[in-house]
Amino acid sequence: QQPVQSPQAVILREGEDAVINCSSSKALYSVHWYRQKHGEAPVFLMILLKGGEQKGHEKISASFNEKKQQSSLYLTASQLSYSGTYFCGTERRAAGNKLTFGGGTRVLVKP
Amino acid sequence: GAVVSQHPSWVICKSGTSVKIECRSLDFQATTMFWYRQFPKQSLMLMATSNEGSKATYEQGVEKDKFLINHASLTLSTLTVTSAHPEDSSFYICSANDRGSEHFGDGTRLSIL
Numbered sequence: 001q002q003p004v005q006s007p008q009a010v011i012l013r014e015g016e017d018a019v020i021n022c023s024s025s026k027a028l029y030s031v032h033w034y035r036q037k038h039g040e041a042p043v044f045l046m047i048l049l050k051g052g053e054q055k056g057h058e059k060i061s062a063s064f065n066e067k068k069q070q071s072s073l074y075l076t077a078s079q080l081s082y083s084g085t086y087f088c089g090t091e092r093r094a095a096g097n098k099l100t101f102g103g104g105t106r107v108l109v110k111p
Numbered sequence: 112g113a114v115v116s117q118h119p120s121w122v123i124c125k126s127g128t129s130v131k132i133e134c135r136s137l138d139f140q141a142t143t144m145f146w147y148r149q150f151p152k153q154s155l156m157l158m159a160t161s162n163e164g165s166k167a168t169y170e171q172g173v174e175k176d177k178f179l180i181n182h183a184s185l186t187l188s189t190l191t192v193t194s195a196h197p198e199d200s201s202f203y204i205c206s207a208n209d210r211g212s213e214h215f216g217d218g219t220r221l222s223i224l
Binding site for chain 1: 204218
Protein backbone atom coordinates (compact mmCIF):
# COMPACT_ATOMS: atom_id res chain seq x y z
CA GLN A 1 0.00 0.00 0.00
CA GLN A 2 1.45 3.31 -1.08
CA PRO A 3 2.36 5.73 1.74
CA VAL A 4 0.81 9.18 1.62
CA GLN A 5 3.17 12.11 1.28
CA SER A 6 2.32 15.71 2.01
CA PRO A 7 2.53 18.39 0.87
CA GLN A 8 2.68 17.59 -2.82
CA ALA A 9 4.82 20.63 -3.51
CA VAL A 10 6.41 23.51 -1.65
CA ILE A 11 8.26 26.66 -2.69
CA LEU A 12 10.77 28.12 -0.28
CA ARG A 13 13.07 31.09 -0.11
CA GLU A 14 16.68 30.24 0.58
CA GLY A 15 17.12 29.92 4.34
CA GLU A 16 13.54 28.94 5.09
CA ASP A 17 12.44 25.67 6.66
CA ALA A 18 10.03 22.99 5.46
CA VAL A 19 8.57 19.73 6.69
CA ILE A 20 7.55 16.80 4.51
CA ASN A 21 5.35 14.08 5.96
CA CYS A 22 5.03 10.43 5.01
CA SER A 23 2.17 8.41 6.50
CA SER A 24 1.13 4.80 6.40
CA SER A 25 -2.05 3.13 7.58
CA LYS A 26 -0.04 0.23 9.00
CA ALA A 27 3.10 0.00 11.12
CA LEU A 28 6.28 -0.02 9.10
CA TYR A 29 9.57 -1.83 9.41
CA SER A 30 11.55 1.12 8.08
CA VAL A 31 11.34 4.40 6.19
CA HIS A 32 13.87 5.47 3.58
CA TRP A 33 14.14 9.04 2.32
CA TYR A 34 15.44 9.98 -1.14
CA ARG A 35 15.89 13.15 -3.18
CA GLN A 36 15.59 13.07 -6.93
CA LYS A 37 16.79 15.85 -9.23
CA HIS A 38 15.13 16.26 -12.61
CA GLY A 39 16.29 13.62 -15.05
CA GLU A 40 18.37 11.78 -12.48
CA ALA A 41 17.93 8.73 -10.29
CA PRO A 42 16.94 9.12 -6.63
CA VAL A 43 19.75 9.64 -4.16
CA PHE A 44 19.59 7.99 -0.76
CA LEU A 45 19.39 10.42 2.17
CA MET A 46 18.72 8.33 5.25
CA ILE A 47 16.90 5.38 6.72
CA LEU A 48 14.93 5.18 9.95
CA LEU A 49 14.31 1.90 11.67
CA LYS A 50 13.23 2.51 15.23
CA GLY A 51 10.09 4.08 16.63
CA GLY A 52 10.93 7.51 18.05
CA GLU A 53 14.18 7.67 16.09
CA GLN A 54 15.57 10.96 14.81
CA LYS A 55 18.42 11.23 12.37
CA GLY A 56 20.22 14.07 10.62
CA HIS A 57 22.24 14.64 7.46
CA GLU A 58 23.74 18.14 7.28
CA LYS A 59 20.69 20.39 7.73
CA ILE A 60 18.25 17.72 6.60
CA SER A 61 16.89 15.54 9.37
CA ALA A 62 14.07 13.08 9.82
CA SER A 63 11.99 11.47 12.53
CA PHE A 64 9.98 8.28 12.84
CA ASN A 65 7.08 8.36 15.26
CA GLU A 66 6.67 5.89 18.11
CA LYS A 67 3.95 3.90 16.34
CA LYS A 68 6.16 3.67 13.24
CA GLN A 69 3.38 4.86 10.99
CA GLN A 70 4.60 8.33 10.20
CA SER A 71 7.92 9.88 9.29
CA SER A 72 8.75 13.52 8.75
CA LEU A 73 11.66 15.02 6.83
CA TYR A 74 12.87 18.44 7.99
CA LEU A 75 14.65 20.84 5.65
CA THR A 76 16.32 23.46 7.83
CA ALA A 77 17.75 26.72 6.51
CA SER A 78 17.17 25.47 2.99
CA GLN A 79 19.81 25.87 0.32
CA LEU A 80 19.32 26.12 -3.44
CA SER A 81 20.73 22.60 -3.76
CA TYR A 82 17.82 21.23 -1.75
CA SER A 83 15.51 21.66 -4.73
CA GLY A 84 14.20 18.40 -6.12
CA THR A 85 11.53 15.81 -5.48
CA TYR A 86 11.65 14.03 -2.15
CA PHE A 87 10.31 10.50 -1.88
CA CYS A 88 9.76 8.36 1.13
CA GLY A 89 10.10 4.63 0.59
CA THR A 90 8.50 2.40 3.16
CA GLU A 91 9.30 -1.15 3.99
CA ARG A 92 7.03 -3.64 5.64
CA ARG A 93 8.74 -6.78 6.82
CA ALA A 94 5.97 -8.90 5.39
CA ALA A 95 6.65 -7.40 1.96
CA GLY A 96 10.12 -8.93 1.81
CA ASN A 97 12.28 -5.81 1.89
CA LYS A 98 10.48 -4.23 -1.06
CA LEU A 99 10.16 -0.48 -0.92
CA THR A 100 6.87 1.20 -1.71
CA PHE A 101 7.29 4.84 -2.58
CA GLY A 102 5.06 7.77 -1.76
CA GLY A 103 3.87 10.12 -4.46
CA GLY A 104 6.73 12.54 -3.89
CA THR A 105 7.00 16.13 -2.70
CA ARG A 106 8.41 18.68 -5.12
CA VAL A 107 10.58 21.25 -3.40
CA LEU A 108 11.74 24.42 -5.09
CA VAL A 109 14.13 26.66 -3.23
CA LYS A 110 14.40 30.16 -4.65
CA PRO A 111 17.16 32.71 -4.00
CA GLY B 112 29.81 3.93 -0.71
CA ALA B 113 27.84 1.35 -2.59
CA VAL B 114 27.61 1.98 -6.31
CA VAL B 115 25.04 0.61 -8.70
CA SER B 116 25.78 1.04 -12.37
CA GLN B 117 23.06 1.01 -15.00
CA HIS B 118 23.58 0.85 -18.75
CA PRO B 119 22.62 2.31 -21.14
CA SER B 120 21.53 5.67 -19.79
CA TRP B 121 19.40 6.58 -22.82
CA VAL B 122 17.88 4.49 -25.59
CA ILE B 123 15.88 5.64 -28.58
CA CYS B 124 14.57 2.92 -30.87
CA LYS B 125 11.78 1.99 -33.22
CA SER B 126 8.58 0.29 -32.20
CA GLY B 127 8.93 -3.50 -32.14
CA THR B 128 12.56 -3.50 -31.04
CA SER B 129 13.68 -5.35 -27.92
CA VAL B 130 15.86 -3.41 -25.52
CA LYS B 131 18.15 -4.81 -22.83
CA ILE B 132 19.09 -2.79 -19.74
CA GLU B 133 21.89 -3.87 -17.42
CA CYS B 134 22.18 -3.23 -13.71
CA ARG B 135 25.42 -3.97 -11.91
CA SER B 136 26.44 -3.70 -8.30
CA LEU B 137 30.06 -2.56 -8.51
CA ASP B 138 31.44 -3.04 -5.02
CA PHE B 139 29.03 -5.41 -3.33
CA GLN B 140 27.05 -8.53 -4.05
CA ALA B 141 23.31 -8.36 -4.44
CA THR B 142 21.18 -11.49 -4.31
CA THR B 143 18.17 -9.27 -4.90
CA MET B 144 17.78 -6.30 -7.20
CA PHE B 145 14.67 -4.29 -7.92
CA TRP B 146 13.40 -2.81 -11.15
CA TYR B 147 11.25 0.33 -11.13
CA ARG B 148 9.51 2.38 -13.77
CA GLN B 149 8.87 6.07 -13.42
CA PHE B 150 6.65 8.15 -15.68
CA PRO B 151 7.14 11.94 -15.80
CA LYS B 152 6.26 13.70 -12.57
CA GLN B 153 5.18 10.44 -10.96
CA SER B 154 6.55 8.22 -8.25
CA LEU B 155 8.68 5.15 -8.71
CA MET B 156 6.59 2.06 -9.31
CA LEU B 157 8.11 -1.30 -8.54
CA MET B 158 7.89 -3.63 -11.51
CA ALA B 159 9.67 -6.71 -10.27
CA THR B 160 12.14 -8.19 -7.84
CA SER B 161 15.10 -9.87 -9.47
CA ASN B 162 16.42 -12.89 -7.58
CA GLU B 163 19.87 -14.31 -8.25
CA GLY B 164 19.63 -17.87 -9.51
CA SER B 165 15.85 -18.01 -9.58
CA LYS B 166 12.81 -16.51 -11.26
CA ALA B 167 11.94 -12.88 -10.81
CA THR B 168 8.89 -11.87 -8.81
CA TYR B 169 6.61 -9.54 -10.73
CA GLU B 170 4.23 -6.98 -9.31
CA GLN B 171 0.57 -7.20 -10.17
CA GLY B 172 -0.17 -5.88 -13.62
CA VAL B 173 3.38 -6.24 -14.95
CA GLU B 174 3.63 -8.62 -17.92
CA LYS B 175 6.28 -11.27 -17.36
CA ASP B 176 6.65 -12.01 -21.06
CA LYS B 177 7.00 -8.34 -21.86
CA PHE B 178 9.63 -7.51 -19.27
CA LEU B 179 12.13 -10.34 -19.09
CA ILE B 180 14.43 -10.32 -16.10
CA ASN B 181 17.60 -12.33 -15.73
CA HIS B 182 19.79 -12.29 -12.62
CA ALA B 183 22.65 -14.49 -13.70
CA SER B 184 25.22 -13.47 -11.10
CA LEU B 185 25.46 -11.75 -7.74
CA THR B 186 26.41 -8.48 -9.42
CA LEU B 187 24.31 -8.36 -12.57
CA SER B 188 20.62 -8.20 -13.36
CA THR B 189 19.19 -7.47 -16.80
CA LEU B 190 15.78 -6.22 -17.86
CA THR B 191 14.74 -6.82 -21.46
CA VAL B 192 11.77 -4.91 -22.78
CA THR B 193 10.56 -7.16 -25.59
CA SER B 194 8.87 -5.78 -28.68
CA ALA B 195 8.77 -2.32 -27.17
CA HIS B 196 5.98 0.10 -28.11
CA PRO B 197 5.60 3.84 -27.51
CA GLU B 198 3.62 3.23 -24.31
CA ASP B 199 6.71 1.49 -22.89
CA SER B 200 8.61 4.76 -23.07
CA SER B 201 9.61 5.62 -19.52
CA PHE B 202 12.47 6.02 -17.08
CA TYR B 203 13.59 2.59 -15.85
CA ILE B 204 15.64 2.42 -12.66
CA CYS B 205 17.22 -0.50 -10.88
CA SER B 206 18.26 -0.69 -7.26
CA ALA B 207 20.14 -3.01 -4.97
CA ASN B 208 20.28 -3.27 -1.23
CA ASP B 209 23.61 -2.97 0.55
CA ARG B 210 23.49 -3.46 4.31
CA GLY B 211 19.97 -2.16 4.64
CA SER B 212 20.28 0.86 2.34
CA GLU B 213 18.73 0.84 -1.11
CA HIS B 214 21.00 2.27 -3.79
CA PHE B 215 19.76 3.22 -7.23
CA GLY B 216 21.40 3.07 -10.60
CA ASP B 217 21.42 6.24 -12.70
CA GLY B 218 18.38 5.07 -14.64
CA THR B 219 17.71 4.37 -18.29
CA ARG B 220 15.54 6.70 -20.30
CA LEU B 221 13.74 4.63 -22.92
CA SER B 222 12.07 6.37 -25.84
CA ILE B 223 10.19 4.26 -28.37
CA LEU B 224 9.33 5.94 -31.65
